[in-house]
Amino acid sequence: MPRERSPWQPDALLLVGHGTRDRLGTEQFFTLATLLREKLAPVDVEGCLLEFQHPTIAEGWQRLIERGARSISVAPLLLFAAGHARRDIPETIQQCANETRDRGIDARYYHGGPLSRCPQIVELLKQRISATLDGSPPDPDTALVMVGRGSYDSCATTDMRLLAEIVAHQAGFQSRAVGFYAMAEPRLPDVLDRAATEPGIRRVVVQPHLLFQGRLYDAICNQVDEARARHPQVIFDVGDYLGPTAAVADALAYRAIGSLKRKPCRA
The missing domain is CATH 3.40.50.1400 (Rossmann fold)
Structure with a gap:
């Protein structure tokens, strides 16, 4: 009603x-x-x-x-x-x-x-990451990489970094990083390489911060596939976008x- x-x-x-x-x-x-x-x-x-x-x-x-x-x-x-x-x-x-x-x-x-960092978005990102981990808390050998589209606007990229830190901390990750697909540094492939070669890391969870399905989500998945080929000793998992x-x-x-x-x- x-x-x-x-x-x-x-x-x-x-x-x-x-x-x-x-x-x-x-x-x-x-x-x-x-x-x-x-x-x-x-x-x-x-x-x-x-x-x-x-x-x-x-x-x-x-x-x-x-x-x-x-x-x-x-x-x-x-x-x-x-x-x-x-x-x-x-x-x-x-x-x-x-x-x-x-x-x-x-x-x-x-x-x-x-x-931005409104509480509903923070909680939804944590849910997406938890689903990727099958509901289990992250192990110490698991790293989180959050990835945004990227922007030339420094305020937008700073906001993304702050959001990633909040989500990673609340989700319980000891190893975490943020990368961008374009227009900002560091770029995702470099971040994936660093995460995969960090001592003790055996799994990398990649969480795209995107609203819907599209070419950008597919491109991020392709970059993760390329990282898998470069680092076969590490498991890479990609989380879902926010969605409707x-x-x-x-x-x-x-x-x-x-x-x-x-x-x-x-x-």
């Missing part, structure tokens, strides 16, 4: 994904939008994509306006704050609001933050609530 709307809630939430050319990854994004819609009912939820596919941000915004939304929480489905969160999405939303105002409609909006889960929906709701504590934006 839908719950009653609390005074702090918006009319609607616009979920902004990055977009991917991978069919399954796209389906997973819209599955997550459905989970969020069910969680936040009766608040309206619309999913839209920054790149590659429809609906675009402008199309998603317009759908909400046409359904009567006048107070919209913008929820970026981004792991960390970089160019998309700081510039691309806010500029596009401001343009949407300006065009709406020009048609005589006054719409407020609130910008939510990226998922209730935990990610909870994290988005958590960030959306936080955005409503700030002053709304208007055109």
Whole structure:
């Protein structure tokens, strides 16, 4: 049964994904939008994509306006704050609001933050790692390597390093490291080589910090396969991505609530 709307809630939430050319990854994004819609009912939820596919941000915004939304929480489905969160999405939303105002409609909006180190994401990463270890705590001879996409933004890469340290510490790993697929150092192949040659290490758990299936997840798995060939004496296991889960929906709701504590934006 839908719950009653609390005074702090918006009319609607616009979920902004990055977009991917991978069919399954796209389906997973819209599955997550459905989970969020069910969680936040009766608040309206619309999913839209920054790149590659429809609906675009402008199309998603317009759908909400046409359904009567006048107070919209913008929820970026981004792991960390970089160019998309700081510039691309806010500029596009401001343009949407300006065009709406020009048609005589006054719409407020609130910008939510990226998922970053919110508690639901930390717990989900620990669950993914635990599943890779079949529910057992890590042995001293097991190393954890967390890997992110990478960014030229130093704040985003620092945030990834902090997240990796929190997760590794809480999961009980004595040996841990973080690597990046691109645009930041150290790169994943180098980190895997160092982990595999660390004295006493017999197993390396690689946890990709990615939202959905896509080319990047496949590329990381390929790099791990190459590390297996270089280090046959070490077992390499790759964890699952975050996925369209209730935990990610909870994290988005958590960030959306936080955005409503700030002053709304208007055109």
